[in-house]
Amino acid sequence: MPTVVTLGQSRIRRFSDVSHYSGPLLTRAIADSMGAARDAGANVWGGSLDLGRSTDTIQLGATEWHWRSQSFAYADALKDRTIYFRDGEEFVAISRFAGSLIKLVPTEWGAPTFEIDGIKMLPTSKESPFEDARRKVALIEPRGKRILDTCGGLGYFAACCLDAGVARIDSVEKNADVLWLRTLNPWSPDPDSPASSGRLHLNHADVSAVIVGIADASVDALLHDPPRFGIAGELYSQAFYDQLARVLRRGGKLFHYTGSPNKLTSGRDVPREVSKRLEKAGFKTDLALDGVLATRR
Numbered sequence: 001m002p003t004v005v006t007l008g009q010s011r012i013r014r015f016s017d018v019s020h021y022s023g024p025l026l027t028r029a030i031a032d033s034m035g036a037a038r039d040a041g042a043n044v045w046g047g048s049l050d051l052g053r054s055t056d057t058i059q060l061g062a063t064e065w066h067w068r069s070q071s072f073a074y075a076d077a078l079k080d081r082t083i084y085f086r087d088g089e090e091f092v093a094i095s096r097f098a099g100s101l102i103k104l105v106p107t108e109w110g111a112p113t114f115e116i117d118g119i120k121m122l123p124t125s126k127e128s129p130f131e132d133a134r135r136k137v138a139l140i141e142p143r144g145k146r147i148l149d150t151c152g153g154l155g156y157f158a159a160c161c162l163d164a165g166v167a168r169i170d171s172v173e174k175n176a177d178v179l180w181l182r183t184l185n186p187w188s189p190d191p192d193s194p195a196s197s198g199r200l201h202l203n204h205a206d207v208s209a210v211i212v213g214i215a216d217a218s219v220d221a222l223l224h225d226p227p228r229f230g231i232a233g234e235l236y237s238q239a240f241y242d243q244l245a246r247v248l249r250r251g252g253k254l255f256h257y258t259g260s261p262n263k264l265t266s267g268r269d270v271p272r273e274v275s276k277r278l279e280k281a282g283f284k285t286d287l288a289l290d291g292v293l294a295t296r297r
Contacts, residue, residue, distance in 0.1 A: 020183050020190045023086040024049035024067055027106045028078040034058065034065060035074055050186040051083070052110025081105050083112060085184050094184050102177045104185060111187040114154060114178070121153065121227075123290070130187055134160045137223065139293050140253040142166040145220035148247065150207040151235070153178060155188040157223045158200055162189055168199050172207040179204055208234050211243045219247045222254040229270065236274065241281040248296045254283065257291040 030047060037045045038060045045058045049067065059066040064073055075091045078084060083104045084091040095103035104112050105120070109128030114121050122129035133156035140147070143165040149157050152171035161169045173179055179202075182188035191200045203210070222244055226235035234240060244254060256278070258271045274292050275285040283294035 020186075020188075020193075021085055024072070025051055025184075025186070026075055026078065026084040026091055027082070028080050029106075031075045031078050034060065038062075038065075038074070048110075051106065051112060053186045083184075094181065096177050096180065098177060100177075102175075102181065104181050111156070112154075112185060114181055119228075122156070129154075130156050130159070133157050134163075136255050136257070136289060136291070137161055137164060139255050139288060140221040140223065142169075142221060146170075146218070147221045147223060148172075148214070148219045149223045150211075151225050151227070152182075152202065153225060154185055155182050155202070157225065158202075159187070159189040161223075162196060162200060166199060168201070170201045170203065172203050172205050172210055174204075174206045176204060208240055211240070211247060214247045216246055217249040219252065220249060221252050222248055224254060225257040236277070238277050238280065241277050241283075245278075245281040245283060245296060250296050252296045254278070254294040254296070255288070255291060256294065259290050 026049070030049070033047065034045050043060055045060055045065070046055060047058070048055050049058075056067060061071075064071045066072075072086070072091075075084065078091075079093070083094045083106050085094055093103065095101065100117050102114065102116050104114050106112050107124045107129065109124065109130070111128045111130035113124050113129050123132050137157055137160040142161045144167050146167055147161055147169045149161070149169055149171040152158060152173035155171065158169050158171045173182075182202075189196060189200055191202045224235070224244070226232050229236050248254065256274055258274050260270060271287055271292055275287070275294075278285050278292065278294045282297050284297055285292050285294045287293075
């Protein structure tokens with residue numbers, strides 16, 4: 001079971017009970033490419049088995065391929081828009097159903113996105129979701145700071161903060177299945193890896209409950225990437241924004257992802273609605289990228 005740790009003055013569960021997967025990952029495109037090379041008489045295949053993080057040379061046999069002193073049968077009938085990992089003797093889809101269908105989805109950029117009931121949770125149409133996260137993280141200037149990442153997701157905000165020299169990042173994620181996806185995604189940072197250097201603290205918790213126990217002005221910057229309003233309306237509430245203002249030091253920055261949901265059909269302007277609530281809570285706000293950049297007054 002996860003162990004109990006302290007975040008500010010609160011006690012929440014640290015997600016450290018599952019090691020990150022280190023085996024090969026397959027997509028239909030990769031499996032088809034390996035099979036085509038074999039059928040053409042090639043003895044080796046070069047490519048990535050970790051969604052573009054690195055490249056390997058794979059030895060090809062008639063019925064098996066060989067990677068890092070391990071042998072694997074060729075995978076047939078893989079589905080599009082699906083990533084597979086080795087579970088026992090088989091490659092199985094990285095997806096789960098527990099009230100909602102959640103799955104890791106490949107992109108043309110390498111870094112995957114994820115979906116819940118078919119709804120894409122990260123932008124991928126114009127650039128990698130990882131690079132999208134990097135641009136947003138840069139807005140809060142994380143170097144040397146203590147940051148609260150309220151809705152950790154696949155951890156791309158956290159990874160970019162680590163790359164940028166953050167002093168400490170506390171990342172909170174409510175959905176256990178999303179945390180499971182992180183253990184299988186090579187683009188998701190591992191809190192126990194040397195690259196994290198003890199700076200990433202990943203917690204399985206509901207941030208709306210956790211935040212009330214965090215000390216006043218104890219956070220240097222905030223990243224807030226909540227699910228849609230219809231799923232997590234409490235994370236857009238005045239009461240929650242008041243808590244964000246309370247825990248953030250004066251002059252500290254917040255990036256709040258909003259997107260523009262239903263703007264064409266409903267006429268709602270969610271970014272401006274969010275801005276008004278944040279200003280009431282004590283922030284100065286500006287629209288930035290696909291969200292709101294706010295500074296604690």
